[in-house]
Amino acid sequence: MLRKFLQIADLHLGMGVAAGGEGGGREREVRRRFRALVSHMARWHADAVFCVCLGDIAHRGDAEAYAFFKREVSHLPFECRVLLGNHDAWRTFSEAFPESIEGGFVQSAIEDEAGVFLLLDSVARAKDGSLLTHVEGELCAARLRWLREKLAMYAGRDVFVMMHHPPCSLDVWECEGFGGEREFRTLLEQHGRVRYVFCGHYHRPMSGMWGGTGLSCLHSSVSHQTLLPSVEDGEVGRYRYGDEAMSYGVLWVDADRVLLHHVFYEGVEELGYAEGVIRRRE
Numbered sequence: 001m002l003r004k005f006l007q008i009a010d011l012h013l014g015m016g017v018a019a020g021g022e023g024g025g026r027e028r029e030v031r032r033r034f035r036a037l038v039s040h041m042a043r044w045h046a047d048a049v050f051c052v053c054l055g056d057i058a059h060r061g062d063a064e065a066y067a068f069f070k071r072e073v074s075h076l077p078f079e080c081r082v083l084l085g086n087h088d089a090w091r092t093f094s095e096a097f098p099e100s101i102e103g104g105f106v107q108s109a110i111e112d113e114a115g116v117f118l119l120l121d122s123v124a125r126a127k128d129g130s131l132l133t134h135v136e137g138e139l140c141a142a143r144l145r146w147l148r149e150k151l152a153m154y155a156g157r158d159v160f161v162m163m164h165h166p167p168c169s170l171d172v173w174e175c176e177g178f179g180g181e182r183e184f185r186t187l188l189e190q191h192g193r194v195r196y197v198f199c200g201h202y203h204r205p206m207s208g209m210w211g212g213t214g215l216s217c218l219h220s221s222v223s224h225q226t227l228l229p230s231v232e233d234g235e236v237g238r239y240r241y242g243d244e245a246m247s248y249g250v251l252w253v254d255a256d257r258v259l260l261h262h263v264f265y266e267g268v269e270e271l272g273y274a275e276g277v278i279r280r281r282e
């Protein structure tokens, strides 16, 4: 029996406010989209076990943005867990979501009959503990130790990892490093039953393999998208943004299958039913 889990990412609430001027209109539009997203999830996926927001809830870590987020997701008929992104801010985030913190980081393990979901904190820290807003992610020694303990605790169980930063480069530019990548990958391989790594941060829907593990990213669910770079693009590492359609992730899991669907919740013109009906298997 397929179990359903939802994923949203990279809301960047407050980005339009910070821009000022026309940014106010942009912010209103992003918040309108977020309300539409929440309504869509509640309408079509009330049977989800839980939702996870994969980081960058707020563009500059405004407390007001976190309050808005909490107020809106409280309308969902299931829990919405959160991850830290490089645009979030530690003080306001940790005050808004104290229950998401374990051992000083935004990390937790969620046990489900489909497997264990390990939510990891991939945001780099400065020496004084503040968040580094640069784009590269990391798992420091303390977080790798936490992960090692959890993987040992859940030996023999299927594991799904969720984190903000992808653990490897995702395109021709090969420009984003990930601190602790080798140790991280070794831990996952040693466990042997890590079925998938789900990420945000890239603002593009993407799926593939990283070593022997499935790897995916999501669109921003309400804000700007990254346009796929090519070798023809000008400055390496300077991504172009666009306002292409937004989507969120609907993940179905059973013993055989890990199925991540990208759902476009606005601008979809329904054209009626298909002529044939595919039989449901018994």
Ligand SMILES: [Fe+2]
Pocket (backbone or CB within 6 Å): 010, 012, 056, 085, 087, 201, 202, 203
């Ligand atoms: Fe982001």
